Amino acid sequence: MNVTFFNTKQYDQQFFEQVNADDAHGHALRFLDVPLNAHTAVLAKGADAVCVFVNDRVDAEVLQHLAHAGVRLLALRCAGFNNVDLGAAASLSMPVVRVPAYSPYAVAEHALALILTLNRKTHRAYNRVREGNFALTGLMGFDLHGRTVGLIGLGTIGLVAARILKGFGCRVLGYDVKNNAEAGEIGVEFVDLDTLYAQADIISLHCPLTPQTHHLINEAAIAKMKPGMMLINTSRGAIIDTKAVIEGLKNERIKYLGLDVYEEEGDLFFEDCSDKVIQDDVFMRLLSFNNVLITGHQAFFTSDALHNIAQITLQNISDFEQGRALTNAVPAPAAAR
Secondary structure, eight states, rough: EEEOSSSOHHHHHHHHHHHHHTTTTTEEEEOOOSSTTTTTTTGTOSSSOOOTTTTTOOOHHHHHHHHTOOEEEEESSSSOOOTOOOOHHHHHOOOEESOOSHHHHHHHHHHHHHHHHHTTTTTHHHHHHHTOOOOOOOOOOOOOTEEEEEEEESSSSHHHHHHHHHTTOEEEEEEOSSOOOHHHHHHHHEEEEEHHHHHHHHEEOOOHHHHHHTTTTHHHHHHHHHHEEEEEOOOOGBOOHHHHHHHHHHSSSEEEEESOOTTTTTGGGSOOOTTOOOOOOHHHHHHHHHEEEEEEOTTTOOOHHHHHHHHHHHHHHHHTTTTTTOOBBOOOOOGGG
């Protein structure tokens, strides 16, 4: 099949071309560095399938353009699908496939890296030592062993995070809309959100972005949290109400904040903005806090994960081409069926 990739970097092309050759898929791959939106959708002309990433815009207008260009399949090279109008895709008879699990270890381990860095302040110590400053003032942390960590979302990534945290000797609380028996076997204590907010020293978000989880962490939720807690988000930016979190930082209800995602990241992340004036005042306010650590949506970014993403995405496309069942298809919303 002819596949056009939007929003790609050199590393995307490297892994997809390698897997396409090694696994003998035989697809014709075309890589574009521009994001997909209503203005760039015309570039998909001649493609049977289009492959997009987390910050591409795939609303009803874009999908109409894609269908008009002859696109028959939308392939997401990520797990989340909140940027796709699934109802519009269904009305156009355009299947949407995704990569539901590429490396839960990559994301869970990055969440732990944020926790440990914020706690032990190794990023600040690194800069001090390079300047010949070996003073320890301001670098005090706490033992992670014995602390209570609340995980919101107990899917594959949440379960890996739970195992790692139990290995550190943490008490792990968990909340999910589904009661996962495996989580109980690991030793996760199922609680409601209010209990998790009140008892957790650290809260880590591992749930998808849905209408129900949009701004789940808001002013009311933060008010219920343990004073001086740590908040970690490696899921989707809009699960957090950023302005409410800034207020939480100011009143010290939130003492540490680690973000790998940001609700308005589309114009920032995955790009080099070092020679520009960043116009996002809310983001710049976050950067002004010395107890905030932000990474640019890199939790997934390991060689293992990128290989798996390429492998599963290309297999999804091959399954469509050969008329096989699409095991990784995103179901259409009930109203569109």
